[in-house]
Amino acid sequence: MQFTLPYHWLSDYLDVPKDPKEAASLLSLHGVTIDRIEHARYEFSNVVVAQIVSVEPHPNADKLQIAKVQTGTGKVKTIVCGAPNIAVGQKVPLALPGAVLPNGLTIEARSVRGVQSEGMLCASSELGLREHDNLILVLHPSAILGASIVSEGKEEDDLLEVEPTTNRPDIASVIGVARELSAITGKPLRLPKTARSTGRSKLPLSIHVQDRVRCRRFMATYVEGISVGNAPLWMQERLIRSGVRPINTIVDITNYVMLEYGQPLHAFDADKLKGALVIRPAEKGEKILTLDGRTHSLAGGELVNADDDGPVDIAGIMGGELSGVTTKTKNILFEAATWDAVDVRKTSRKLQLDSDASRLFKKGLSPVAPEEALARAVALCRTLCGGDQRGAVVDVWGKQKQKQVAIHFPVVDLVRLLGVHIPTSRVRQLLQRLGFGVSGSGSVVKVSVPYWRDQDVVASEDVVEEVARLYGYHNIAGLLPPSSSIGRDFSDLRFSNEAEIKEELRAMGFTETYSYSLISKKMLSALNINEASSLRVANPLNNDLAVMRPSLLASLVDVVEKNMSAYDTVNIFEMAKVYVPGGKGKEAIDRYRTEEVHLSGLVSESGASTERLYQIAKGTVETVLRQRGIEPSFLADAPYPFAPGAAVRVVAAGKQIGTLGILLPPFLKALGVSLSAAAFDLKLDDITARKGQMPFQAVPKFPAVKRDMSLVMGGNISYSDMVDSIRSVSPLVTEIELFDIYKGDRLKAGEYSYSLHFTLRSNDRTLTTEEVAEVEKKIEKALNKQQIRIR
Amino acid sequence: MIKQIDTLLSEARLAIQEAKTSNVIESIRLEYLGRQGKLTTLLRGVKELPVRERPQVGGAANSARQEIEQLLSDAVDRIEGGEIAIDTTLPGISPETGHLHLVTKAIEEIAAIFKQIGFTRVRHPDIETEWFPFEALNMPADHPARDEWETFFMDAKPSGDYRFMLTPHGTSGTARSLATLPLPVRSINIQKCYRRQSDASHTPVFHQFDGVYAAEGVTFQHLKGVLEFFVKAYFGTEREVRLRPYHFRFTEPSFEVDISCGVCNGKGCRLCKQGWVELGGAGMLHPNVLKAAKLNPKKISGLAFGWGVERTMLMRSGLSIPDIRILYENDMRFLQQF
Structure with a gap:
C-alpha cells in the first residue's frame, strides 16, 4: 500500500531537514520505509488570478465570448474565450503574454476573429492539473487577485513514496509521518487546532x-x-x-x-x-x-x-x-x-x-x-x-468501547531480546517521543498507547520494538552466536552425498536441469497416471502447473524436446522431490502425501544404438552406486514408461530402488520427442542416508597379461551368461571389458560379435606363456560348447 | 662407398632438422649410429675394402659419424632448451564435462556459509496443511495477512479446519524445526516454495533459505551478527547492511534487510531504492510462534530470517540476468555456460 507524501505538506507540521533525502534516510532507518523520491513541478509559468467583470458574446463567432477581466491593477483586459462556463464574478486563471503552458504553447496577445485578446483563460487540462477538463478552472474565492495562481502552494516539490507496513495504517497519513519524524529528530509537532463543537440540539435528520x-x-x-x-x-x-x-x-x-x-x-x-x-x-x-x-x-x-x-x-x-x-x-x-x-x-x-x-x-x-x-x-x-x-x-x-491500551512492560525484556542495556530513563524518553505515556520506575513500567497505535501495539514485545527502532538498530552491535557444541550431530550426510552424486554426474558429462515441480495434466497422462491418483492444485496459475509431479521423467523428456533441435546429444539429470498421494504417519498431512527425493537422468545421442544408450544409463547408475560402496543387481522387467524387454529394476543393498533402461517410444512421442532415449530413475533417500564404505584392495604384486578376443554368438545367450562361462574356466581371469559390439554384413543374420579385452593375473606368480595359452584354449572350448565361436 | 656415406649424411642431416622430440632424436641415433645402424654397418664394411682405399673411406665415415653425433647433440640441446616450434594457435582438446545448475551452486554456497556458524542444514516439506505455513506463524484464519501470500491450495478435502496447500515460504520449515527439533534449534532450511505469480522477477516455483536459532539467551545482537556474517561472506566485505524496521506476523521486532547497491555503490540509481536493494526479511520470533511450538517465550527467544535463493544469487554483481524465468527454461545453451 503506497502513500505519496509531498514534502512541503509535511513541513506544515514540523521543521523538516532541508534535504528530503536526509528525511527519507532517517525515516527508513527507524520504521517508515521511503522507497523513492519523485519530483513534481508545475509545467506552466506566468499564470495569474484574474476576476471576470463582464461577459459578452463575440460579434464574429457563435461559440466564442469576450470576457473583460481585472487583475487588481485597475486596468481591465479583454480576453476571448471559447469555454461555456465563464460568468461574472468568477476568479479564473489568466495566462499572460509570455506565459508558457505544459503543451509547449506560448501565449501572446493576438486577434481572434477580429477582437484583440490580451491573454488566455485556462482550463485545468491546459494547466496540466487535470486531464480531459476543458472548462475554465473556476478558482476558489479566496484566491488572491493578481498573484500567481500557485502562490499559495509550492512551485516545485519532492514527493516521498512511503511504504507503510500492514500494521501501520497511521503512517499512511501526513500527520502520521510527521509524528515519526518528530520522534526521530526531536523537533516539536505542530498539529492543526481543531475546536470541538458544543452544539446541543437535534439534527434535522435522524x-x-x-x-x-x-x-x-x-x-x-x-x-x-x-x-x-x-x-x-x-x-x-x-x-x-x-x-x-x-x-x-x-x-x-x-x-x-x-x-x-x-x-x-x-x-x-x-x-x-x-x-x-x-x-x-x-x-x-x-x-x-x-x-x-x-x-x-x-x-x-x-x-x-x-x-x-x-x-x-x-x-x-x-x-x-x-x-x-x-x-x-x-x-x-x-x-x-x-x-x-x-x-x-x-x-x-x-x-x-x-x-x-x-x-x-x-x-x-x-x-x-x-x-x-x-x-x-x-x-x-x-x-x-x-x-x-x-x-x-x-x-x-459500538458495543465495545475502545479502552485506553495500557501495557505492563517488564523493562528486562529489552535486554533479554535486544542484548543491550538501555537505562529506564532513556526508555521513557524514547517512548514519550513516540507519543506513549510511561508511568512507574520499577522493573515493570506501565506504558499507555496513543490512540493511533492502539490496534497494533498491544503486548510487551510490541513495546520492545518501539523502543528499539527509535533507539536505532544501527546503534546495536552484531555478535556471532557460539559456533558449535561438542557431540552435536549435524546430520549433514544426506546433503553431502547428494552433492557428491551431482558432481559425479557432472564429471560423467551430464547437465543438471531444474524443472518446475508442478506439471501439466498432459504430462501426467503421458506418464499413464490417472488424475484421480495425483496431487492436484485447486487454483493453478495456468495449465502447465496443474498437478504435483509423481516422477521426474516427463520433465526430463520435456527438456529434451526443447533442446533437440540444437543438440545431437542430450544427457541430463535432475535430483528433486517427487510427490505421490497417500502415506504413513499419525499426522493428516503425512497421510495425504509422500515426498521423496529422486535422481533421474536421461541419455539421448543421435545415431547411437539402443544397446549403447542402455549401457550408458547402466554404467552411470553402477558408477554412482559403487562410489557409495554399493554393488547393484538388476532384475528383469520394468514398469511404464520403460520398455519391459529393454529395461531393468535396480536393487541396491537388498532394496529395490529404481529403474533403468530404454524409454518406450509412445511415452516419448506423447511429449513431442521422436528420438530414442534411455533413462534411469532412482529413489535416493536410502542410498544417501549412509556413508559409503569402499573396501581397500591390495595392489597386485605380479604383472597381468592382457588379451583381446572377438566372439560371435546368436541371440539365445545373454552377455552375462557368456562372461560367466569365461570366468568359470579359470580364477586367473580377472577383468573382462566389452569394447565393441558388431552386427553386420560379415555375420549371418541374427548373429552378433562382441569384442573383449580380458586380463589374466595370479596373486602369487608371474604367469608363463604356456599357462596363458592353456587358459585361452579352455576358454575357447567352453564357449564353443555354448555355440559361441571365436573370430 | 664415399658416395653412400655422403647420401647417408644428407639423409641424417634432414632427419635431425625435422626432429622435434627427444624420442625422435633417439631413434635417429639408433638408425644411423646404433649397433645395426646404417653408418655403423657401413663402417664395419670398411675392413672388406682394399687396403689402399681404407684410410680414405674410414676417414670419411668417421668424420660423417662425428658430424652426425654433433648434430644429434645440438638437436638435443635445442629440444631441451625449448626451441621447438609448432603452431600454438591450434585449438585445445578438452574433455566433455557436464554442468551443474546455477541454483545448485547457489544453494551449496549458501549452506556452506551458514555451516561455518553452526547452522545445520534441513529440508522441510513442500506440501503442508495451513498449520505450519500460517497458523503456527501467528497468522490465524480470517486474518488479512493470509491474503498477501498468493497461495496455491490443493484440490482435496481439508483436514479439519486446515486446507492442504503448497507452502509459499520456507518459514513453514522454521515452524517445523521449532516443533520437532530439540533445543538449541539452529537450522537452515532450504526448500522449494510456491506462489501464484510469474513475471520477470518471480517464478511460481522458487527456492528460499530460512534460518532459525532458538535457545535461551538469543538476542537481536545475534540476529544482526548472523545477517552481517552472511552478507559479507556472500556479497563481499565492501557491502553495507541495513536493517530497516518492518512488519511480519511471525517476528517482533521485524526487519527487512537491505544491502548497498552493487551497481551505484549506494549513491542511488534506477535499479535500487535510494542506494539500497532489498534482500529479504528477518526478525526475532514472535512469542505466539514459540508458543505454537510448545516453547516458553519467557525463557526461550529466537531469531529467524527467510530469503530467496534465486533473488540473492542474481543480486551478486557479475550475473546480469534480466528475466529470472530463464533459470527454469532449461535451455542447454544457457545451462552449459556454467
Missing part, C-alpha cells in the same frame, strides 16, 4: 446505528448553508501530488483530511437523504450505484448506510452516487466512522470493490481517530465553503 458490532463508532456533523465550488489551488495541488483527483471543495476536504489524518470521511448531500439514516446490514437484492459508476446488487448482509429508499453508502468502502455532494449542494452531513476491519475486508472481496478508504479500514483503525478528523473537516468546510454547524455532533459507540 441517525440510527443498528449494527453496533461491525460499526465500532459512528460520528457525524450536519452543516448547513454551504456553497460548493472548486477547492483552492493549494489544496488541489496537494491532492494531485498525492495522487487524488480534485472534484469539488467538499469532496476534496474529505480526501484532504483522510490524507492528513489517515481517517476516511464521507460527505452526504443531506437534502438527497430521505427520512432516517440507518446503519444496517443490506437485504438481498438491494442495489446501489456507487461513485465509481458501478451498480452493485447486494447479496444481503453487507453493512450499509441506508435511507428510506435504500443503501446510500457501502460502509467503509464507497458512497452512493445519488447522495454525493455536487456544486449544487447546500446542506451536508459529514460522517467519520470506524468499521470492523475483517468485515470491510470480506465485503470488499465479495463486491470486488476497493478504495483508499477501504484499504485503510482493512488494516484496523482506532475508534478514537474519527474525533479529530471530523472536527478538522468541519473547520475546513466553514473556512472554505461557509455554512454553520447545526445540532450536536452525533457520536455513537
Whole structure:
C-alpha cells in the first residue's frame, strides 16, 4: 500500500531537514520505509488570478465570448474565450503574454476573429492539473487577485513514496509521518487546532446505528448553508501530488483530511437523504450505484448506510452516487466512522470493490481517530465553503468501547531480546517521543498507547520494538552466536552425498536441469497416471502447473524436446522431490502425501544404438552406486514408461530402488520427442542416508597379461551368461571389458560379435606363456560348447 | 662407398632438422649410429675394402659419424632448451564435462556459509496443511495477512479446519524445526516454495533459505551478527547492511534487510531504492510462534530470517540476468555456460 507524501505538506507540521533525502534516510532507518523520491513541478509559468467583470458574446463567432477581466491593477483586459462556463464574478486563471503552458504553447496577445485578446483563460487540462477538463478552472474565492495562481502552494516539490507496513495504517497519513519524524529528530509537532463543537440540539435528520458490532463508532456533523465550488489551488495541488483527483471543495476536504489524518470521511448531500439514516446490514437484492459508476446488487448482509429508499453508502468502502455532494449542494452531513476491519475486508472481496478508504479500514483503525478528523473537516468546510454547524455532533459507540491500551512492560525484556542495556530513563524518553505515556520506575513500567497505535501495539514485545527502532538498530552491535557444541550431530550426510552424486554426474558429462515441480495434466497422462491418483492444485496459475509431479521423467523428456533441435546429444539429470498421494504417519498431512527425493537422468545421442544408450544409463547408475560402496543387481522387467524387454529394476543393498533402461517410444512421442532415449530413475533417500564404505584392495604384486578376443554368438545367450562361462574356466581371469559390439554384413543374420579385452593375473606368480595359452584354449572350448565361436 | 656415406649424411642431416622430440632424436641415433645402424654397418664394411682405399673411406665415415653425433647433440640441446616450434594457435582438446545448475551452486554456497556458524542444514516439506505455513506463524484464519501470500491450495478435502496447500515460504520449515527439533534449534532450511505469480522477477516455483536459532539467551545482537556474517561472506566485505524496521506476523521486532547497491555503490540509481536493494526479511520470533511450538517465550527467544535463493544469487554483481524465468527454461545453451 503506497502513500505519496509531498514534502512541503509535511513541513506544515514540523521543521523538516532541508534535504528530503536526509528525511527519507532517517525515516527508513527507524520504521517508515521511503522507497523513492519523485519530483513534481508545475509545467506552466506566468499564470495569474484574474476576476471576470463582464461577459459578452463575440460579434464574429457563435461559440466564442469576450470576457473583460481585472487583475487588481485597475486596468481591465479583454480576453476571448471559447469555454461555456465563464460568468461574472468568477476568479479564473489568466495566462499572460509570455506565459508558457505544459503543451509547449506560448501565449501572446493576438486577434481572434477580429477582437484583440490580451491573454488566455485556462482550463485545468491546459494547466496540466487535470486531464480531459476543458472548462475554465473556476478558482476558489479566496484566491488572491493578481498573484500567481500557485502562490499559495509550492512551485516545485519532492514527493516521498512511503511504504507503510500492514500494521501501520497511521503512517499512511501526513500527520502520521510527521509524528515519526518528530520522534526521530526531536523537533516539536505542530498539529492543526481543531475546536470541538458544543452544539446541543437535534439534527434535522435522524441517525440510527443498528449494527453496533461491525460499526465500532459512528460520528457525524450536519452543516448547513454551504456553497460548493472548486477547492483552492493549494489544496488541489496537494491532492494531485498525492495522487487524488480534485472534484469539488467538499469532496476534496474529505480526501484532504483522510490524507492528513489517515481517517476516511464521507460527505452526504443531506437534502438527497430521505427520512432516517440507518446503519444496517443490506437485504438481498438491494442495489446501489456507487461513485465509481458501478451498480452493485447486494447479496444481503453487507453493512450499509441506508435511507428510506435504500443503501446510500457501502460502509467503509464507497458512497452512493445519488447522495454525493455536487456544486449544487447546500446542506451536508459529514460522517467519520470506524468499521470492523475483517468485515470491510470480506465485503470488499465479495463486491470486488476497493478504495483508499477501504484499504485503510482493512488494516484496523482506532475508534478514537474519527474525533479529530471530523472536527478538522468541519473547520475546513466553514473556512472554505461557509455554512454553520447545526445540532450536536452525533457520536455513537459500538458495543465495545475502545479502552485506553495500557501495557505492563517488564523493562528486562529489552535486554533479554535486544542484548543491550538501555537505562529506564532513556526508555521513557524514547517512548514519550513516540507519543506513549510511561508511568512507574520499577522493573515493570506501565506504558499507555496513543490512540493511533492502539490496534497494533498491544503486548510487551510490541513495546520492545518501539523502543528499539527509535533507539536505532544501527546503534546495536552484531555478535556471532557460539559456533558449535561438542557431540552435536549435524546430520549433514544426506546433503553431502547428494552433492557428491551431482558432481559425479557432472564429471560423467551430464547437465543438471531444474524443472518446475508442478506439471501439466498432459504430462501426467503421458506418464499413464490417472488424475484421480495425483496431487492436484485447486487454483493453478495456468495449465502447465496443474498437478504435483509423481516422477521426474516427463520433465526430463520435456527438456529434451526443447533442446533437440540444437543438440545431437542430450544427457541430463535432475535430483528433486517427487510427490505421490497417500502415506504413513499419525499426522493428516503425512497421510495425504509422500515426498521423496529422486535422481533421474536421461541419455539421448543421435545415431547411437539402443544397446549403447542402455549401457550408458547402466554404467552411470553402477558408477554412482559403487562410489557409495554399493554393488547393484538388476532384475528383469520394468514398469511404464520403460520398455519391459529393454529395461531393468535396480536393487541396491537388498532394496529395490529404481529403474533403468530404454524409454518406450509412445511415452516419448506423447511429449513431442521422436528420438530414442534411455533413462534411469532412482529413489535416493536410502542410498544417501549412509556413508559409503569402499573396501581397500591390495595392489597386485605380479604383472597381468592382457588379451583381446572377438566372439560371435546368436541371440539365445545373454552377455552375462557368456562372461560367466569365461570366468568359470579359470580364477586367473580377472577383468573382462566389452569394447565393441558388431552386427553386420560379415555375420549371418541374427548373429552378433562382441569384442573383449580380458586380463589374466595370479596373486602369487608371474604367469608363463604356456599357462596363458592353456587358459585361452579352455576358454575357447567352453564357449564353443555354448555355440559361441571365436573370430 | 664415399658416395653412400655422403647420401647417408644428407639423409641424417634432414632427419635431425625435422626432429622435434627427444624420442625422435633417439631413434635417429639408433638408425644411423646404433649397433645395426646404417653408418655403423657401413663402417664395419670398411675392413672388406682394399687396403689402399681404407684410410680414405674410414676417414670419411668417421668424420660423417662425428658430424652426425654433433648434430644429434645440438638437436638435443635445442629440444631441451625449448626451441621447438609448432603452431600454438591450434585449438585445445578438452574433455566433455557436464554442468551443474546455477541454483545448485547457489544453494551449496549458501549452506556452506551458514555451516561455518553452526547452522545445520534441513529440508522441510513442500506440501503442508495451513498449520505450519500460517497458523503456527501467528497468522490465524480470517486474518488479512493470509491474503498477501498468493497461495496455491490443493484440490482435496481439508483436514479439519486446515486446507492442504503448497507452502509459499520456507518459514513453514522454521515452524517445523521449532516443533520437532530439540533445543538449541539452529537450522537452515532450504526448500522449494510456491506462489501464484510469474513475471520477470518471480517464478511460481522458487527456492528460499530460512534460518532459525532458538535457545535461551538469543538476542537481536545475534540476529544482526548472523545477517552481517552472511552478507559479507556472500556479497563481499565492501557491502553495507541495513536493517530497516518492518512488519511480519511471525517476528517482533521485524526487519527487512537491505544491502548497498552493487551497481551505484549506494549513491542511488534506477535499479535500487535510494542506494539500497532489498534482500529479504528477518526478525526475532514472535512469542505466539514459540508458543505454537510448545516453547516458553519467557525463557526461550529466537531469531529467524527467510530469503530467496534465486533473488540473492542474481543480486551478486557479475550475473546480469534480466528475466529470472530463464533459470527454469532449461535451455542447454544457457545451462552449459556454467
